[in-house]
Amino acid sequence: MTRPDVVAVCGSRREGSYTRRALRIALDAASEAGARTELLDLRTVDLPPFDPDAEEGDAVREFKRRVREADAVVLGSPVYHGSYSATLKDALDYCGKDEFADTTVGLLATAGGGSYASTFDHLRVVVRSVHGWTVPTQVGIRGAYDKFDGPEITEPGLEDRVREVAANAHVAPSAPPEIAAGCDD
Numbered sequence: 046m047t048r049p050d051v052v053a054v055c056g057s058r059r060e061g062s063y064t065r066r067a068l069r070i071a072l073d074a075a076s077e078a079g080a081r082t083e084l085l086d087l088r089t090v091d092l093p094p095f096d097p098d099a100e101e102g103d104a105v106r107e108f109k110r111r112v113r114e115a116d117a118v119v120l121g122s123p124v125y126h127g128s129y130s131a132t133l134k135d136a137l138d139y140c141g142k143d144e145f146a147d148t149t150v151g152l153l154a155t156a157g158g159g160s161y162a163s164t165f166d167h168l169r170v171v172v173r174s175v176h177g178w179t180v181p182t183q184v185g186i187r188g189a190y191d192k193f194d195g196p197e198i199t200e201p202g203l204e205d206r207v208r209e210v211a212a213n214a215h216v217a218p219s220a221p222p223e224i225a226a227g228c229d230d
């Protein structure tokens with residue numbers, strides 16, 4: 046069996062980002078389970094603000110190639126004003142069905158407060174519109190400032206759930222392509 050290719054996209058540019066720390070834990074677990082993994086960190090993968098008229102540079106082409114080639118993508122975002130970050134939206138606007146069709150998608154969000162449901166709802170709608178397959182499992186971290194000690198998560202049950210998010214994201218899409226292609230946009 047070939048190694049699954051799992052990519053995580055970090056939608057926080059913050060230096061000490063909890064989202065990034067959690068995605069690293071998820072990818073490490075997937076790697077231990079045999080997956081090929083890569084973190085696409087939007088702090089360092091410096092995509093210009095999306096402009097449909099602009100010519101795509103190397104960073105954009107490489108970002109799209111990695112998403113297109115992945116079997117599974119984990120989208121990680123801080124909760125910003127009840128939704129997800131503009132940084133992640135910008136990156137997703139570069140992508141379409143070419144990048145996400147036949148790709149399963151896991152979701153992870155970190156919140157300063159206690160609520161991340163709308164962040165996941167909004168991401169699910171966006172992923173569906175590019176024909177990606179969001180899986181039912183998702184991980185939200187509420188009160189994130191209180192859940193980490195350096196790179197580690199201090200709450201044992203939570204760490205287990207984070208470790209599983211990348212593995213759970215890698216399941217085979219099951220609808221025949223002709224049905225998926227016929228879905229309304």
Ligand SMILES: Cc1cc2nc3c(=O)[nH]c(=O)nc-3n(C[C@H](O)[C@H](O)[C@H](O)COP(=O)(O)O)c2cc1C
Nearest residue numbers: 057059062063064123124125126127156157158189
């Ligand atoms: C612009 C902005 C908006 C935010 N909005 C919310 C919010 O609506 N709900 C919430 O629980 N936390 C909110 N927060 C807190 C972040 O979700 C929280 O600090 C998160 O863990 C940051 O993720 P990061 O460490 O990966 O950057 C907001 C933070 C910022 C900077």
